[in-house]
Amino acid sequence: MSTKELCIHLTELHAKSLLNDNDTFLFDCDGVLWNFPHIFTGAVELLNYLTEQGKRLFFVTNNSTTTQDDYAKRFNDIGYKAKPEQIICTAWLTAQHLKSINFKGKCYVLGMQSMKDELEREGFQICGGIGPDPVPSDSNAVTVDTLELEKDVDCVISAFDLHISYIKILKAATYLNRPNVLFIATNDDASHPQNDEIVKPGNYNAK
Amino acid sequence: MSTKELCIHLTELHAKSLLNDNDTFLFDCDGVLWNFPHIFTGAVELLNYLTEQGKRLFFVTNNSTTTQDDYAKRFNDIGYKAKPEQIICTAWLTAQHLKSINFKGKCYVLGMQSMKDELEREGFQICGGIGPDPVPSDSNAVTVDTLELEKDVDCVISAFDLHISYIKILKAATYLNRPNVLFIATNDDASHPQNDEIVKPGNYNAK
Structure with missing residues (x-):
């Protein structure tokens, strides 16, 4: 099945129900919000809209070349105010894993x-x-x-x-x-x- | 099964029959004749003995870092007079393959x-x-x-x-x-x- 076939086009009703039923949203970044430096149309607007609606947002990425702070800066640069703790990146996760196993x-x-x-x-x-x-x-x-x-x-x-x-x-x-x-x-x-x-x-x- | 278990220790009878029944011998090099610069005991003596007995010897290696000429020189340096055409190495073989498909x-x-x-x-x-x-x-x-x-x-x-x-x-x-x-x-x-x-x-x- 192609990626396109896996996509669901949201109707207004779908979108409303998605918003009503969830208070936390997780997003991948590369290939989902952007193919950097190209930012996908509507991506930043959506993030700001969800935040205004009081939703919690996290960004989950397997990109290991950037830190939480780097990512937060990138989000701020493109127009979405992200805090470092919203970024679940593999560099940070690796450190957290090592910490968790002492x-x-x-x-x-x-x-x-x-x-x-x-x-x-x-x-x-x-x-x-x-x-x-x-x-x-x-x-x-x-x-x-x-x-x-x-x-x-x-x-x-x-x-x-x-x-x-x-x-x-x-x-x-x-x-x-x-x-x-x-x-x-x-x-x-x-x-x-x-x-x-x-x-x-x-x-x-x-x- | 370990490499050791796959080995057969030749008795004098075995060795004689191996010599009588074959006129061509193929040898791998790295890990078989040497772990360069260490040459395995008896390896050069065996190659010279087989050649003296009129056997044809070829050296087949997947080492792609040396040419036929490099290998012939290495054999000459350790005491076995090899001709380049006795060396079947992957650099040479790659060229022969491309030639064969025009x-x-x-x-x-x-x-x-x-x-x-x-x-x-x-x-x-x-x-x-x-x-x-x-x-x-x-x-x-x-x-x-x-x-x-x-x-x-x-x-x-x-x-x-x-x-x-x-x-x-x-x-x-x-x-x-x-x-x-x-x-x-x-x-x-x-x-x-x-x-x-x-x-x-x-x-x-x-x-």
């Missing part, structure tokens, strides 16, 4: 600065993985002796990472091969929504 | 110099993918407008690539999304043989 160790994070920010905000220690870690450009092999591996890694987090590299994948796989290392994957999108001919790879956790 | 287009190659060398030796055109193609180190997003995409790509080849990057995966996926683009994956090893604690990622084509 995690005390170090994390190797394949991910962007956002993931580091949310984890560090909750007091977790990062031991690498953020930013570039390439093989030297003229290399034809990885010299194992020169690899800088951390001794104590207790968790590997796989999030969207623009700077993914052979060395980073090697380190993540090596740490995960040790006993009792926790693995958290933030989402399983094979690719990101894109309007044109370009296929943007997703999060490397695709099934 | 391929005339351009190839985007996720791979190392060896793949370029073998393809160009057969006259095929490469349009990118060899060597580093990173996202700028301070980037937080891919700007689609600045992407340099080739117009005419007829084949995407996925081989072992130490310089794998987000941009290279994006380009390969985008080209493959176009109609009638051929996809060749050189092997499906999830990881490479390694003696110590390190897990070396393989060829990204793992099932």
Whole structure:
């Protein structure tokens, strides 16, 4: 069944009943409210209308490249006043999950600065993985002796990472091969929504 | 069943019958003759012995980082005089496959110099993918407008690539999304043989 076939066109009666019967609304963001920087027609107006009607709104996204604060700023920029606590993003959720299991160790994070920010905000220690870690450009092999591996890694987090590299994948796989290392994957999108001919790879956790 | 259980210990009788009944012997290389630079005990002696007995030897490997010439040199260095044509490696095989289907287009190659060398030796055109193609180190997003995409790509080849990057995966996926683009994956090893604690990622084509 196509996405279009799954959609229901709301009549006035449908819309009224939806409003009357619910006090909380959850929205996905990318591909639902916008394909950034393009904002879908009526999206901001709808959010403002629902808020004026006293509804509670939450934004649930598996995008791991932004923090709650980043998202709130984005909403404010496009004309909807969002509070950070309305944003359920995977960087924040990862930190909340580790907190909920009383995690005390170090994390190797394949991910962007956002993931580091949310984890560090909750007091977790990062031991690498953020930013570039390439093989030297003229290399034809990885010299194992020169690899800088951390001794104590207790968790590997796989999030969207623009700077993914052979060395980073090697380190993540090596740490995960040790006993009792926790693995958290933030989402399983094979690719990101894109309007044109370009296929943007997703999060490397695709099934 | 473990690898050890699949092994058969040759008695003198077994060995004699194996020699008498066969005139051609095929060997894998990595993890079979060596975990380079460590050469397995007796490997070179066996190859020389078989050659002295008039047997034909071929070396079949899914390692795509070396050419026939590179492999022949490696064998010569360790004490076995191999000719390039004894080496059935995936870089060479990829070129032979394209030749066999009378391929005339351009190839985007996720791979190392060896793949370029073998393809160009057969006259095929490469349009990118060899060597580093990173996202700028301070980037937080891919700007689609600045992407340099080739117009005419007829084949995407996925081989072992130490310089794998987000941009290279994006380009390969985008080209493959176009109609009638051929996809060749050189092997499906999830990881490479390694003696110590390190897990070396393989060829990204793992099932």
